[in-house]
Amino acid sequence: xxxxxxxxxxxxxxxxxxxxxxxxxxxxxxxxxxxxxxxxxxxxxxxxxxxxxxxxxxxxxxxxxxxxxxxxxxxxxxxxxxxxxxxxxxxxxxxxxxxxxxxxxxxxxxxxxxxxxxxxxxxxxxxxxxxxxxxxxxxxxxxxxxxxxxxxxxxxxxxxxxxxxxxxxxxxxxxxxxxxxxxxxxxxxxxxxxxxxxxxxxxxxxxxxxxxxxxxxxxxxxxxxxxxxxxxxxxxxxxxxxxxxxxxxxxxxxxxxxxxxxxxxxxxxxxxxxxxxxxxxxxxxxxxxxxxxxxxxxxxxxxxxxxxxxxxxxxxxxxxxxxxxxxxxxxxxxxxxxxxxxxxxxxxxxxxxxxxxxxxxxxxxxxxxxxxxxxxxxxxxxxxxxxxxxxxxxxxxxxxxxxxxxxxxxxxxxxxxxxxxxxxxxxxxxxxxxxxxxxxxxxxxxxxxxxxxxxxxxxxxx
Numbered sequence: 127x128x129x130x131x132x133x134x135x136x137x138x139x140x141x142x143x144x145x146x147x148x149x150x151x152x153x154x155x156x157x158x159x160x161x162x163x164x165x166x167x168x169x170x171x172x173x174x175x176x177x178x179x180x181x182x183x184x185x186x187x188x189x190x191x192x193x194x195x196x197x198x199x200x201x202x203x204x205x206x207x208x209x210x211x212x213x214x215x216x217x218x219x220x221x222x223x224x225x226x227x228x229x230x231x232x233x234x235x236x237x238x239x240x241x242x243x244x245x246x247x248x249x250x251x252x253x254x255x256x257x258x259x260x261x262x263x264x265x266x267x268x269x270x271x272x273x274x275x276x277x278x279x280x281x282x283x284x285x286x287x288x289x290x291x292x293x294x295x296x297x298x299x300x301x302x303x304x305x306x307x308x309x310x311x312x313x314x315x316x317x318x319x320x321x322x323x324x325x326x327x328x329x330x331x332x333x334x335x336x337x338x339x340x341x342x343x344x345x346x347x348x349x350x351x352x353x354x355x356x357x358x359x360x361x362x363x364x365x366x367x368x369x370x371x372x373x374x375x376x377x378x379x380x381x382x383x384x385x386x387x388x389x390x391x392x393x394x395x396x397x398x399x400x401x402x403x404x405x406x407x408x409x410x411x412x413x414x415x416x417x418x419x420x421x422x423x424x425x426x427x428x429x430x431x432x433x434x435x436x437x438x439x440x441x442x443x444x445x446x447x448x449x450x451x452x453x454x455x456x457x458x459x460x461x462x463x464x465x466x467x468x469x470x471x472x473x474x475x476x477x478x479x480x481x482x483x484x485x486x487x488x489x490x491x492x493x494x495x496x497x498x499x500x501x502x503x504x505x506x507x508x509x510x511x512x513x514x515x516x517x518x519x520x521x522x523x524x525x526x527x528x529x530x531x532x533x534x535x536x537x538x539x540x541x542x543x544x545x546x547x548x549x550x551x552x553x554x555x556x557x558x559x560x561x562x563x564x565x566x567x568x569x570x571x572x573x574x575x576x577x578x579x580x581x582x583x584x585x586x587x588x
Contacts, residue, residue, distance in 0.1 A: 147300035249286035391497035393452035401444030
């Protein structure tokens, strides 16, 4: 394994890409410690200390702590993700935009450019909201006024645009998906803090005589979740494919058997990120004083807090929707069936054309549902660890939940770095990045990381 790892640095182009990616991630982490001017950070830290299980605390954990420190990257990558969701939805329902997408590289560049503009607009709107929240909360701003509002809006909007540029640079000139790696870096940066919190709970006996047992159970659960994520992410449904024999010149071609791999979770972490990004908008609005004092919006926004029934319901619906939506964009059964017909391939027992398309679509529908349910189960783990399942407000079953222990209804107050969503993102992004590195190695006739790569061994000298 060490020899295979060293092969990365024996290839000049791959070595440059890896170092470039690490350099961009270092710049991103450096910016995560540059504060926004004029904010009382001690008071802000006290505010977030009491928000561990709330929507604000969940958004801070997902952003890698940038919101807690109110850095120049406090908005994170969410404005870009939201803009991407908007355009991906529009390409499905708005025919002119769908035609532009089908123009190939030129059309994709147009959509990418428009996505950048919308990202800046969304960042501007969110930064205005954050500036208003900071100003209206007593003690958070050192010198409130118009100057502070303008400076905060410019700083946060520029930070969002810069993060977007960093992610695009990684995608174009580095290794892996840039936006996913930035989210990955933000979560991994919080792991030491999460480990320190566990040690602190052991020292203070946070759970009494069961503290050691709970810690061991948490670590075992984390290992089990990682193993489960890897197993599902590697799972696929293989459809057998047979190519027809044909004569090319004087040679007989074709007749070979292969398979079409359909992943159980084709969307990866994107459905979770998309669903959480959309739900973060009302959560952010819920922090505004005018909304909190509204008799109409205040009960609605209180009902969609993490751990409460409506939030979890909308979260699960969003995951299922984006799982199917993402698969519909990535996998097109009609195009696959058409490519089979052009190449002379077919699925044994299935007629070419419409029947093949329907067969592939039926399989995708079933396995995508399994993948969406898997994402829902994984995503509920951090909610349970942080804030518990506060279903005591549900009709008929509310009294039952009220009788449950406190650690069920109000959580264990454990950061979800050890839960499902963060591990799903970390493991998924790590696996995708390793696969890209491995493909680069195999393309240059080096051994990959997997034991069955079956390629030529790398050179022994630099």
